[in-house]
Amino acid sequence: MYARIKVRDTVRVPPSRLGEDIVEVIKDLLWEQFEGRLDREYGVLIGIEKIDDIGDGRIIEGDGGVYFDVLFTAIVFKPILHEVVEGQVVEVVDFGAFVSIGPLDALLHMSQITDDYMVYDEKNKRLIGKETKKSLTEGDLVRARIVALSLKEKDPEKSKIGLTMRQPWLGNLKWIEEEIKKMEEGNK
Numbered sequence: 667m668y669a670r671i672k673v674r675d676t677v678r679v680p681p682s683r684l685g686e687d688i689v690e691v692i693k694d695l696l697w698e699q700f701e702g703r704l705d706r707e708y709g710v711l712i713g714i715e716k717i718d719d720i721g722d723g724r725i726i727e728g729d730g731g732v733y734f735d736v737l738f739t740a741i742v743f744k745p746i747l748h749e750v751v752e753g754q755v756v757e758v759v760d761f762g763a764f765v766s767i768g769p770l771d772a773l774l775h776m777s778q779i780t781d782d783y784m785v786y787d788e789k790n791k792r793l794i795g796k797e798t799k800k801s802l803t804e805g806d807l808v809r810a811r812i813v814a815l816s817l818k819e820k821d822p823e824k825s826k827i828g829l830t831m832r833q834p835w836l837g838n839l840k841w842i843e844e845e846i847k848k849m850e851e852g853n854k
Contacts, residue, residue, distance in 0.1 A: 668743050679733075693714065709743050711742050720736050750836070755806045756771060772829045778832055780800060802838055807839045810829035811830050814828030
């Protein structure tokens with residue numbers, strides 16, 4: 667889920683940058699420190715929207731830098747267990763598909779795609795339902811629910827997010843549209 671949050675932190679401005687516009691310097695330093703970082707409490711920091719407040723600078727003996735307490739507004743992405751998300755299939759492999767859900771990728775295991783048995787078509791890089799013939803290929807847009815979540819702050823690449831589409835109104839968006847059409851035709 668994307669969210670707008672307020673963050674309070676201390677920023678060290680090095681002596682070499684003290685002559686510059688302090689707001690711009692602090693914004694640059696915040697970007698360097700936080701952009702793309704994964705934090706368990708906040709999630710992945712996508713961007714810094716604005717600096718809300720800069721406190722008075724403090725000098726620490728023996729350090730030429732100046733320390734400022736800063737309050738800023740940031741946009742973050744934090745996946746939540748059981749949240750319904752939409753994303754794009756970025757890779758199909760023999761055990762499932764990887765889905766981009768914002769700045770992170772999640773695994774959609776082939777057993778969690780449909781109730782139908784899925785078969786991997788290596789030549790066309792897609793998963794196909796044995797009975798329904800529903801297919802999942804790279805580039806497909808899907809709606810899924812997060813069923814497993816393990817975020818690793820120190821090594822974000824090892825974070826794991828598991829998805830399922832085995833519930834009503836989840837799945838490939840094309841499949842959902844087909845179901846809606848069938849329901850509308852049945853009501854006529």
